[in-house]
Amino acid sequence: xxxxxxxxxxxxxxxxxxxxxxxxxxxxxxxxxxxxxxxxxxxxxxxxxxxxxxxxxxxxxxxxxxxxxxxxxxxxxxxxxxxxxxxxxxxxxxxxxxxxxxxxxxxxxxxxxxxxxxxxxxxxxxxxxxxxxxxxxxxxxxxxxxxxxxxxxxxxxxxxxxxxxxxxxxxxxxxxxxxxxxxxxxxxxxxxxxxxxxxxxxxxxxxxxxxxxxxx
Ligand code: HEM
Ligand code: HEM
Numbered sequence: 001x002x003x004x005x006x007x008x009x010x011x012x013x014x015x016x017x018x019x020x021x022x023x024x025x026x027x028x029x030x031x032x033x034x035x036x037x038x039x040x041x042x043x044x045x046x047x048x049x050x051x052x053x054x055x056x057x058x059x060x061x062x063x064x065x066x067x068x069x070x071x072x073x074x075x076x077x078x079x080x081x082x083x084x085x086x087x088x089x090x091x092x093x094x095x096x097x098x099x100x101x102x103x104x105x106x107x108x109x110x111x112x113x114x115x116x117x118x119x120x121x122x123x124x125x126x127x128x129x130x131x132x133x134x135x136x137x138x139x140x141x142x143x144x145x146x147x148x149x150x151x152x153x154x155x156x157x158x159x160x161x162x163x164x165x166x167x168x169x170x171x172x173x174x175x176x177x178x179x180x181x182x183x184x185x186x187x188x189x190x191x192x193x194x195x196x197x198x199x200x201x202x203x204x205x206x207x208x209x210x211x212x213x214x215x216x
Contacts, residue, residue: 006185007086008175009060011193015052016172019045023103023151027144035120036215039110043208046107047200049100055193061186062087069093084166086183095154102147109143112136119215123208 022045029038056065070078070090078090088096112124114137125133162169171177 004176004178005086006175006187007062007171007177009063009187009190010175011052011055011059011190012063013172013175014190014194015048015055019048019103022048023147027148030144035115036212039120039122039212040205040209040216042107042110043204044201045103047197047204049103049107050200051193051197052100054196058188059193060188060190065097068096082161082165086177086185092154092157095150095157099147099150099154102143102150106140106143106147109136109140113140119211 022041025041026038026045029035029041055063061067068088068090070093072094074090075094078085082089082091111122112128112133113122114125114133115121122136124136128136158169166177
């Protein structure tokens with residue numbers, strides 16, 4: 001019997017689509033030199049990623065990193081013979097961990113990136129040796145290109161998968177899929193994700209965001 005089953009909780013769906021908007025805004029503001037706005041968006045993304053990492057540990061079954069981490073063998077097998085999977089498939093899990101790590105690297109390097117002004121330099125610029133700042137700034141400029149290439153590949157696979165197999169894009173929007181004999185999944189209420197996110201946002205904005213507001 002075909003039944004509609006829930007795959008993604010509100011936390012994962014909110015995380016994904018908010019991250020997409022923030023990365024687009026960060027790319028635009030960084031490239032166009034709106035650095036105060038850029039840093040405010042970056043602290044928002046940092047809060048979002050940290051909350052998602054927490055949710056990957058204590059969240060719903062399909063959100064847990066331990067549930068979708070896969071061996072390289074499983075990923076290759078999946079690519080050779082892909083069957084519908086509830087949650088992230090073994091191949092996409094590699095892309096997901098890579099994108100999350102590169103976004104964290106972008107944030108980490110951004111904190112030590114130089115902008116020719118003590119007002120809008122990353123907050124670690126004044127604290128680190130010059131060679132480190134130069135390295136971080138170079139990483140910040142190059143790593144975004146790697147992120148954008150991988151995002152293009154990720155979107156390409158999502159479109160291909162949705163066209164050929166099942167509509168994973170719709171599933172990530174609505175949270176539900178239609179499946180035959182789907183397993184029972186365990187869901188945790190998303191409110192703790194949103195509380196942690198709000199606390200992280202408030203802390204980062206109070207700590208780093210306030211001096212940036214007059215520069216907007
Ligand atoms: C800045 C751009 C993007 C980034 C950084 C990104 C990153 C990610 C990450 C980290 C996940 C895992 C979500 C989680 O478990 O919380 C994910 C999943 C997913 N993303 Fe994206 N994404 C981007 C854009 C898009 C776009 C534009 C689409 C649709 C056209 C898309 C389609 C999907 C789908 C379908 C999944 C679920 C994959 C699966 O079923 O295993 N992504 N993405
Ligand atoms: C707290 C985190 C971050 C801080 C403090 C930060 C800071 C900066 C600063 C100061 C610049 C100006 C560099 C220059 O004048 O040449 C810059 C550029 C840029 N940033 Fe960030 N950033 C952060 C996170 C991010 C993230 C998460 C992304 C993207 C996902 C990003 C993408 C960019 C881009 C595309 C540029 C333009 C690079 C270029 O000139 O070619 N940044 N950032």
